[in-house]
Amino acid sequence: MTDINTTLPGQERYVAPLEETPLQTVDTVDESAPATSMWSDAWRTLRRNPLFIISAILIVFIIFVALFPGVFTKTDPNYCTLDDSLEPARPGHPFGFDMQGCDVYARVIYGTRTSLSVGILSTLIVVAVGTLIGAIAGFCGGWIDAVLSRIVDIFMAIPMLLGAIVVLQMFRTVTSIWKVVLVLALFGWVSTARIARGAVLSSKNLEFNTASTALGSTPMRNLFRHILPNSLAPIIVIATTSLGSYIVSEATLSFLGIGLPSTTVSWGGDISNAQSILRTDPMVLFYPSVALAVTVLAFIMMGDAVKDALDPKSRTA
């Protein structure tokens, strides 16, 4: 039996020096540092994401075009002379002219406002209605939940486009963009409601909620002060992602000739009009399509970035 403490050659052991930092300093928290919340963490992740930066720049630009189309073109999109029908591009009219002799560039610029307002308004309504109904279903439970969930199932089973066409057919004479907004919201709220219900259900039984009940909060206060703010992240994610899809739906409905009236300048309507001259003048169809695709792309990329920031479990990149 050799003594443990005798070191044989080659057995020299490294002994770490005694801890130089006392435990207390390791454990102290810097009180002066600002508190980090989930939202500030998310914002920090977002700022570093190139996807977010690209899409944010694009979206700011698109919003600027929608607000001030006059900055980009002095041509009236509704001033069309048949003399110019299908004329190629010339100075001042970079994209040429369509069949009616309207300036394609001006129509692309002015179409931005239509697409963007339909997308944003539909999303706002969908988020408000969907969150409210989903939260009520998840929070109340019982028969209220059962009834609301069945209603959601029913709306889910109707293909959105089919339902939208049936409803829009009734309002052919209405020329306001609100009809498209409301129809998209009518068939769009269900997915948000489903997600809101799930989020509320999962945060309903967490400790902070029990604690606040123990402190005497009413159920309503609990719902609005504690449960809803904690359920917001998935709702924001689906709202950003679906904004792009509402823009596509609006264009699709206008393309079918059943969405916005032909007097409204819209990308979908212009694409539909250019359909018949696809074989001879594809460029007339090309420009509004690119504008539409870039806008949708910007919002989808933004949705991806927001999702990565708010839901770290589902990183896409």
Added chain:
Amino acid sequence: MGKYLLRRILQMIPVVLGTTLLVYALVFALPGDPVKAMFGDKPVNESVAAQIRAEYNLDKPFLVQYLLFLKNAFTLDFGNTFSGQPVIDEISRAFPVTIKLALMAFCFEAIFGCVFGVISGLKKGKWYDSVILIVSLLLISVPTFVTGFLGQYFLGVKWSILPVTAGSNPGFFDLLMPAMVLGSVSMAYIIRLARSEVSSNVSLDYVRTARAKGMSNRSVIFRHILRNSMIPVVTYLGQDLGALMGGAMITEQIFNIHGIGFLTYQSILKGEANMVVSVVTLLTLVFVVCNLLVDMLYAALDPRIRYA
């Protein structure tokens, strides 16, 4: 399993009833008098009009109309169109075309979506991963009708590889381009879904264990990673099969395919309530049955899920 199946089928009934009632109510509320429209420019003969109304149950209150429709639908009697054709004939002529189109699109998106998604998920960060990711993002952003026109212009007109339109009795070759267009958006979603699933599974403990046991790379990928990654993909595919039939409307419009979507769109424009409601009923049934099949498939894919 049998009990679960029965409960699920019972749960389907209120959904199907609710959906048909909703659509029936929407269609019923369509403005305009279809009976007057049938007379065209000629003056309306009141007694004939009344007879037609009675024949189509248009004179009865809304709920009675709906219940009569349901009663007849059970015997597959969906009534006649305004031009006198039985609705079921029109549907059975159009349905096979749409089924063919939807199945082709389904195979296209399932095969290419999974293959590209899995490759991209396994080799994250490689240049072809980035290419696949960018292409799928582009496919999602470009609306179906634009993809359709691009396909028509390049594949059809410019390079004349595929036929531009399909016509009334399309074969496999005619439907190839429409099917790719119809499936393209869903394919992009499947690529993204499969990619994120695979890449999150690759680094999990059970994969490391399998590799440590000396399993070949092939078995690790096919028997462990893929089997665990496919559950969300199968869910998406199952729901999409129903959605494809409804979404075929745009594609059928662009490529002039006389399927269900084409028929429905024309019927909505003409105010043919019977036809619209019948088609939507069928589509809802397909959708709900697909969802049920997906839930059944879960048990096969994930042995942890057992239905009592």
